[in-house]
Amino acid sequence: MIPKRFMMFAILLLIFSLPTLAFAQPAKQTSFAPDQLIVKFKESASIQTKANIHQQNDAKVLKRNEKLGFEVIQFKGKSVSEMMNKYKKLPQVEYVEPNYIAHALAAPNDPYYPQQWGLQKIGGPFTGTENSVKLAVIDTGVLADHPDLSGKVIQGWDFVDDDSVSQDGNGHGTAMAGIAAANINNGIGVAGTTNTAQILAIRVLNDSGSGTFADIASGISYAADQGAKVINLSLGGSTSSIALETAVNYAWSKGAVLVAAAGSSASTTPSYPAYYTNVIAVACTDQNDNKCSFSSYGNWIDVGAPGVNIITTYLGGAYQTLSGVSMSTAFVSGAAAYLASQGKTNTQIRYAIEDQCPVPVPGQSFGRLRIICP
Template sequence: MYWENDISSTLLHTKFPTVFPTSISLTAFPFFGEASAKGPLQESKQVTAKVEKDKYVKGEVIVKFKDSVSIAKQNKTVETFGGEILSDSAEGKSPFKVLKVGNVEAVVKALNKNPNVEYAEPNYILSATWTPNDTYYSGYQYGPQNTSTNYAWDIARGSSSQEIAVLDSGVDYNHPDLATKTIRGYDFVDRDYTPMDLNGHGTHVAGTAAAATNNSTGVAGMAPNTRILAVRVLDANGSGSLANIANGIRYAADYGAEVINLSLGCDCASTTLESAVNYAWNKGSVLIAAAGNSGVSTTFEPASYANVIAVGAIDRYNRRASFSNYGTWVDVTAPGVDIASTVPNRGYSYMSGTSMASPHVAGLAALLAGQGRSNSQIRQAIQQTTDKISGTGSFFRYGKINSNRAVRY
């Protein structure tokens, strides 16, 4: 069923011009017509999340000492390389240390040969990058309908006692479609508890996953009743260090978030990142991640890790988006082309990318979590109920998510 005053039901009868100017008053069109939401309609953008190979924080190395190694031995080892231990993560729970060193490559190589060290690697920089996309599709928020989520809402709408952790550039927790839904988690960029979004990426992701729904305002979230835990790990430029992201994953898991959305990643295999993913999985979280937007079959991390559901992007016609990474390492697909969602300063915008596909799956995971399912049961329900579309079995292992079938699985 459609809820009568949902934006998802009423907008189906409104047509927009194919191309918009880059700046339009939101009050000029029915979609952005609420009197309180004023601001420019931002141009459609293709959003990806990646890191340039070998790009890392200058002079910083992540090292994980073996559990049996004493603090004294750890400090002595660090001193041997002329390094300095930087401050640990929030609440001092990080299992690894970040070192300030001179020659990153040389220190990483030497540390990995040290018998006291479990692993060492550069403190890579992960980022969400934006590429303009000038084309608007004639429709708008087609994601819930395309994935049969409107029918799933008859069975499950999530739970207000549960959270989708959005690890991203923060969330605009003053946005009218997010204010009542958002929990202010930790800001790993500014080291405080005000994870305000200064970029826009995280707010858009949060709106797709769990914007306030059935409130006659803006857009509908995939998980109407589930709350959003905002964890800021990307800065105003959309970039974030490996250390902050790994610690952010652990923070969300320790908080108890049932679902963790990661619309970010890198093309660099990282023990730090995979360890954080495994930690969260073992704590009971289900992790969803974007497959990347390079249009290649190369794996993209953390999406490719065993304990993560990798999400590719399709358009409204169930065609694989040309920018979406592909291969049997990609688990499922979801709408990721011209997705309408929330942006900072009370706004709404269309964006494209696997970053936009991932929160559709995170929202479905939240519906299933609200039914009392474990992370392994959630993953099984999502994967075993997909719609087989063109590319299933080659471009992605399963197919397009089907929320209605999943909540009844």
């Protein structure tokens, strides 16, 4: 007899609707790299003096431009403005400034991009070294031959049928993959949250969207062993499980960031695995940065993200507009993959997502996803 905590459970709420025709303008993106500064010392400052100053401020040098004479430093525990003020006061410093981020002035040429209000709301898409980070989508599988996921999908393991082809017969996993990592600027469909993620497709839910905690736990440990830096879990159940929590802690110890949907109970009732300490619990927010009516909430939630009328990849090479905390989770996973591509650890990624500069959500203890601070 399989224990009750391992019995089948349904994935989180999916609400299907037709694609919206409301067009939004691309979000303005002016920002700087978090926890970094560009510092130029005066020529009279010795190498030892510079090193001492950085050490006193718990800063380390990431890069040096010998020709222009500046350094890029990284620090933690202080805001960019606080650290700028410290360096500005030093007589040895010629100038100090934020490490501003430039963006392509043209919006992505993906035709559905104008409808992607959620992606624009969080400041995406976020681009870097393409396919440099494994993002495990532990779900119903992923349609690897979807045109907008071409070259993005690694076939992992199918824990439902016990084979090596984690194909999607439901659509949910393909939708999550598209939100997180659909191809950007390929002239078709939608733009993903980041181009840095390569999807590791792991099937633990059947074509009805249900699966066992045992399979999910196995999927998590498998993802960690395959080197996934981010694990997307747009699923949940109402009962805690030792096996599931053990798998979560194992993946975290291997350096993975785990992102899970908080639930659609419209209450503070915990959902698992989102409730576990080593998981980023994600709630749903709407176009006005309010909590979605159906979303779970409470002090255990770590962050919110857009989850209403989100257009994404679907079965048959098509696109579908969906609503639910599952969609919100995929946005956070995509952002986490982008941060991982910058060399951040799972602890640093959690800080950047949960604490660095989230947008306040009225009446809630959590904020809406924002990883590039104003």
